[in-house]
Amino acid sequence: MPILLPGIRDLIEDRADKDIMDVLTEASPQDIAEVFDSLSAPEMMYVFNLLPFELAIDVFEQLDEEKENQILEVIDRKKKIAILNRMASDERADLFEKLDEKHKKYYLSIMEKEEAEDVKELLSYPPDTAGGLMTTDYVAIYEWMNIGDAAKEIRETAKDVDFVYDIYVLNRHERPIGFITMRDLIMHKPEEPIGKIMKGGVVKTQIDCNQERVAALFSKYDVATMPVVDKKGVIKGVITVDDVIDVIEEEDTEDMYHFGAAGNPPDSYFSAGIFGTAKRRMSWLLILVFAGFLSSLVIERYSSTLQAMLILAAFIPVLMDSGGNAGTQAAAVVIRGIAVGDIDFKDIWRVVGREFLVGALVGVGLGSLTALRAILMGEGGLIGFIVGLTMIISVAVATTLGGFLPLIFKKLKWDPALMSGPFVTTIVDVTSLGIYFEIARRMLTLIR
Amino acid sequence: MPILLPGIRDLIEDRADKDIMDVLTEASPQDIAEVFDSLSAPEMMYVFNLLPFELAIDVFEQLDEEKENQILEVIDRKKKIAILNRMASDERADLFEKLDEKHKKYYLSIMEKEEAEDVKELLSYPPDTAGGLMTTDYVAIYEWMNIGDAAKEIRETAKDVDFVYDIYVLNRHERPIGFITMRDLIMHKPEEPIGKIMKGGVVKTQIDCNQERVAALFSKYDVATMPVVDKKGVIKGVITVDDVIDVIEEEDTEDMYHFGAAGNPPDSYFSAGIFGTAKRRMSWLLILVFAGFLSSLVIERYSSTLQAMLILAAFIPVLMDSGGNAGTQAAAVVIRGIAVGDIDFKDIWRVVGREFLVGALVGVGLGSLTALRAILMGEGGLIGFIVGLTMIISVAVATTLGGFLPLIFKKLKWDPALMSGPFVTTIVDVTSLGIYFEIARRMLTLIR
Numbered sequence: 001m002p003i004l005l006p007g008i009r010d011l012i013e014d015r016a017d018k019d020i021m022d023v024l025t026e027a028s029p030q031d032i033a034e035v036f037d038s039l040s041a042p043e044m045m046y047v048f049n050l051l052p053f054e055l056a057i058d059v060f061e062q063l064d065e066e067k068e069n070q071i072l073e074v075i076d077r078k079k080k081i082a083i084l085n086r087m088a089s090d091e092r093a094d095l096f097e098k099l100d101e102k103h104k105k106y107y108l109s110i111m112e113k114e115e116a117e118d119v120k121e122l123l124s125y126p127p128d129t130a131g132g133l134m135t136t137d138y139v140a141i142y143e144w145m146n147i148g149d150a151a152k153e154i155r156e157t158a159k160d161v162d163f164v165y166d167i168y169v170l171n172r173h174e175r176p177i178g179f180i181t182m183r184d185l186i187m188h189k190p191e192e193p194i195g196k197i198m199k200g201g202v203v204k205t206q207i208d209c210n211q212e213r214v215a216a217l218f219s220k221y222d223v224a225t226m227p228v229v230d231k232k233g234v235i236k237g238v239i240t241v242d243d244v245i246d247v248i249e250e251e252d253t254e255d256m257y258h259f260g261a262a263g264n265p266p267d268s269y270f271s272a273g274i275f276g277t278a279k280r281r282m283s284w285l286l287i288l289v290f291a292g293f294l295s296s297l298v299i300e301r302y303s304s305t306l307q308a309m310l311i312l313a314a315f316i317p318v319l320m321d322s323g324g325n326a327g328t329q330a331a332a333v334v335i336r337g338i339a340v341g342d343i344d345f346k347d348i349w350r351v352v353g354r355e356f357l358v359g360a361l362v363g364v365g366l367g368s369l370t371a372l373r374a375i376l377m378g379e380g381g382l383i384g385f386i387v388g389l390t391m392i393i394s395v396a397v398a399t400t401l402g403g404f405l406p407l408i409f410k411k412l413k414w415d416p417a418l419m420s421g422p423f424v425t426t427i428v429d430v431t432s433l434g435i436y437f438e439i440a441r442r443m444l445t446l447i448r
Numbered sequence: 449m450p451i452l453l454p455g456i457r458d459l460i461e462d463r464a465d466k467d468i469m470d471v472l473t474e475a476s477p478q479d480i481a482e483v484f485d486s487l488s489a490p491e492m493m494y495v496f497n498l499l500p501f502e503l504a505i506d507v508f509e510q511l512d513e514e515k516e517n518q519i520l521e522v523i524d525r526k527k528k529i530a531i532l533n534r535m536a537s538d539e540r541a542d543l544f545e546k547l548d549e550k551h552k553k554y555y556l557s558i559m560e561k562e563e564a565e566d567v568k569e570l571l572s573y574p575p576d577t578a579g580g581l582m583t584t585d586y587v588a589i590y591e592w593m594n595i596g597d598a599a600k601e602i603r604e605t606a607k608d609v610d611f612v613y614d615i616y617v618l619n620r621h622e623r624p625i626g627f628i629t630m631r632d633l634i635m636h637k638p639e640e641p642i643g644k645i646m647k648g649g650v651v652k653t654q655i656d657c658n659q660e661r662v663a664a665l666f667s668k669y670d671v672a673t674m675p676v677v678d679k680k681g682v683i684k685g686v687i688t689v690d691d692v693i694d695v696i697e698e699e700d701t702e703d704m705y706h707f708g709a710a711g712n713p714p715d716s717y718f719s720a721g722i723f724g725t726a727k728r729r730m731s732w733l734l735i736l737v738f739a740g741f742l743s744s745l746v747i748e749r750y751s752s753t754l755q756a757m758l759i760l761a762a763f764i765p766v767l768m769d770s771g772g773n774a775g776t777q778a779a780a781v782v783i784r785g786i787a788v789g790d791i792d793f794k795d796i797w798r799v800v801g802r803e804f805l806v807g808a809l810v811g812v813g814l815g816s817l818t819a820l821r822a823i824l825m826g827e828g829g830l831i832g833f834i835v836g837l838t839m840i841i842s843v844a845v846a847t848t849l850g851g852f853l854p855l856i857f858k859k860l861k862w863d864p865a866l867m868s869g870p871f872v873t874t875i876v877d878v879t880s881l882g883i884y885f886e887i888a889r890r891m892l893t894l895i896r
Contacts, residue, residue, distance in 0.1 A: 262780050332710050
């Protein structure tokens with residue numbers, strides 16, 4: 001629960017406007033937005049109308065799109081226009097993304113023409129690309145300016161720009177060719193030329209670049225902002241690091257959900273309905289159940305072998321689990337390696353080789369232990385041999401598949417994490433059981 | 449492979465110093481560091497000695513600690529001292545962390561006294577806390593200054609500070625009470641007082657705050673830097689967003705490894721040796737194998753039931769897999785919910801309730817399907833009933849445990865992700881098999 005909440009509630013009831021303002025002007029927009037989440041709609045509107053305009057915009061931008069809509073519906077036309085014109089362009093595009101056609105048209109019609117064009121342009125880029133992440137509010141200067149010109153430009157345009165730190169220097173084709181920092185502005189004399197001071201080597205991203213790749217660039221180059229360019233190298237916008245952090249968290253949530261075979265993530269754990277959640281999870285489990293039926297077929301096929309040696313059934317769980325678990329380990333490690341950029345498709349044979357070796361080593365360890373257990377429990381050397389050998393082969397197969405399949409998924413441009421733990425487990429189970437009973441059947445034929 | 453590499457190799461061979469410099473001064477320190485990773489030690493030293501001092505420091509900071517050591521060993525004393533004194537304080541602390549006592553002592557003895565003290569202080573904080581993440585290179589000004597004083601202070605101290613955007617305003621107790629932005633410096637006249645311009649509500653973190661919590665604060669408040677304070681509220685350092693991105697990636701890698709029961713992550717996928725990897729993974733699998741032996745005991749215990757109805761064996765895999773998979777789904781979702789802050793321990797009963805309901809719904813679906821499969825394959829209604837009922841109960845138990853256990857782990861201050869997919873699967877397997885055979889035994893007793 002937000003700390004501010006209980007106090008605010010009482011103050012709203014008392015209509016103690018001045019006290020409310022005293023509390024809120026000390027708080028960050030994020031904290032105020034969090035308070036809004038717990039207020040009723042009338043309470044929220046009451047507080048929102050009290051906020052000074054600048055703070056109101058900052059708070060508005062922190063709300064989810066549903067609340068933003070709610071507020072836009074009820075505030076007066078003048079305030080509506082002001083908010084729509086003034087809010088950060090990336091947040092605004094996210095809001096428009098969720099609007100119905102009627103509202104979209106209406107809001108675009110009352111906005112300033114330039115701002116409306118901006119919305120339409122940003123909406124034209126897929127949300128999970130650099131174009132969908134970028135803001136068009138940024139400061140750029142030209143190589144022929146001097147420090148004094150640049151300072152003037154920034155004084156005029158930087159008012160609503162977040163994270164002004166690196167300021168990109170453009171040439172006459174609007175291509176970013178360097179940057180200066182805010183620090184340079186106060187370190188140098190007004191008459192010094194930008195072209196002399198600027199640093200080259202701007203790290204840029206293409207407008208259609210996938211958001212995962214954008215995040216990797218931020219992570220590698222330790223930057224707070226990055227310019228987005230089109231095919232001709234012309235600057236179209238800037239991505240800020242706060243949005244990149246959201247992307248990283250979103251991608252990692254997706255990976256974890258996929259790896260757990262839990263479908264695509266909802267907005268948050270509690271926001272999803274029970275039936276929707278059950279349906280989403282069931283769709284994956286159904287596929288896995290059908291795959292599981294294959295294991296049943298294997299056992300049915302070998303029922304005479306099982307009849308002859310009922311004790312084989314007792315080792316089914318430990319063989320299935322170990323194969324599945326070893327495969328899950330390998331898949332988890334390789335999927336994460338792909339996500340952080342350690343592993344690429346070209347490494348596939350190196351990965352497969354490593355995973356096979358690791359699996360063989362681990363398999364020998366687990367196989368010896370399981371064989372020993374069988375012998376110590378009085379099941380005899382034959383059972384020990386069958387169980388131990390199966391364990392070695394199935395663990396090695398499991399780790400090899402766990403390493404191989406995510407890379408194949410990547411090559412097919414699917415999410416490698418879709419090569420989930422449960423999926424690997426289920427595939428490996430069929431394989432383990434087949435190996436197990438086939439070895440057992442041959443042994444039985446041999447000794448008879 | 450880094451793009452620059454092939455060209456550079458040739459240039460080094462030709463001793464074409466000017467051409468090497470032309471290539472490198474256009475590249476970012478990160479790209480040059482990447483090239484170093486692929487060069488031999490003599491090649492690396494050759495290039496390093498060509499770099500202008502400022503660039504050399506930037507590149508040095510991007511290298512891993514092993515390469516940093518290698519370079520420090522061979523460069524001359526003067527350069528050694530300069531690098532040690534000048535490099536970013538957080539990077540330097542990371543380097544010292546990995547040094548042996550002899551080198552640590554020697555380097556501290558040749559550094560400036562103030563810088564040596566700084567290293568000792570930073571080394572005193574655990575690496576996974578705010579104190580371990582922060583840098584002591586930051587710009588701070590005092591509330592009684594005016595804009596002109598602040599600009600002067602920044603001109604003098606900001607030279608080696610990264611991400612100077614928010615500048616913290618301290619009171620006479622050295623406590624951060626507000627901030628101004630670089631933009632304010634050029635928007636206001638030199639004589640304007642800082643106290644009038646600064647914004648309040650600085651988002652701070654305590655020096656012993658866990659790094660996961662620090663990352664959550666950055667993510668919520670959309671800041672590029674955050675001051676670190678001690679118990680008295682006195683500023684001790686600043687954390688920058690680039691290090692926070694590394695923390696988020698590190699924590700998410702750890703979660704994925706733990707969830708896949710693959711132990712603690714190495715530095716990168718390929719950096720770990722085959723034997724080390726096998727050993728690390730085996731330790732978890734051994735625990736799971738012993739747990740799997742419990743499943744064997746269950747089957748052995750019910751061998752007369754199995755003997756009487758051999759077909760029961762055919763459904764062991766699908767029951768085990770479905771229970772394990774449903775439990776893995778629930779655990780993945782809840783572990784991620786905990787990681788991003790959607791779920792807290794106080795929500796435990798709400799989570800358990802949700803997961804039970806979802807499990808019951810999913811179980812009814814999968815149970816009906818499996819029962820139907822049994823009946824259609826001619827196994828009869830009794831087997832269908834036993835298999836279907838077991839599926840419903842074991843899926844509901846699995847999702848409930850998958851939701852419950854990670855939260856218990858969190859309460860015990862263990863990593864919730866240690867409640868891994870394989871671990872849930874193995875626990876659920878024993879339970880499913882017990883339920884399965886017990887239902888079967890009772891049914892057999894009834895019909896006899």
